[in-house]
Amino acid sequence: MLMDSVTAGAEPGVQFPxxxxxxxxxxxxxGAGxxxxxAVRASPIEDTSVGVIQLLPQPSN
Known part of the structure; x- marks a missing residue:
């Protein structure tokens, strides 16, 4: 699990405003495979948003 802070920022490679x-x-x-x-992203109020991404191993056929 990786969680981000509440510091404002647009993109990982862009300086903070x-x-x-x-x-x-x-x-x-x-791992490879x-x-x-x-994924889900929500913006409950203006200038505030949260995104959650989950990676699950793809089942073998």
């Missing part, structure tokens, strides 16, 4: 530098990044190694992706 207040000149605070680039967002911190943490690599998450995943097929993966199913489930």
């Amino acid at each position: 207040n000149g605070g530098g680039l967002p911190e990044q943490a690599p998450v190694p995943i 097929g993966w199913m992706v489930r």
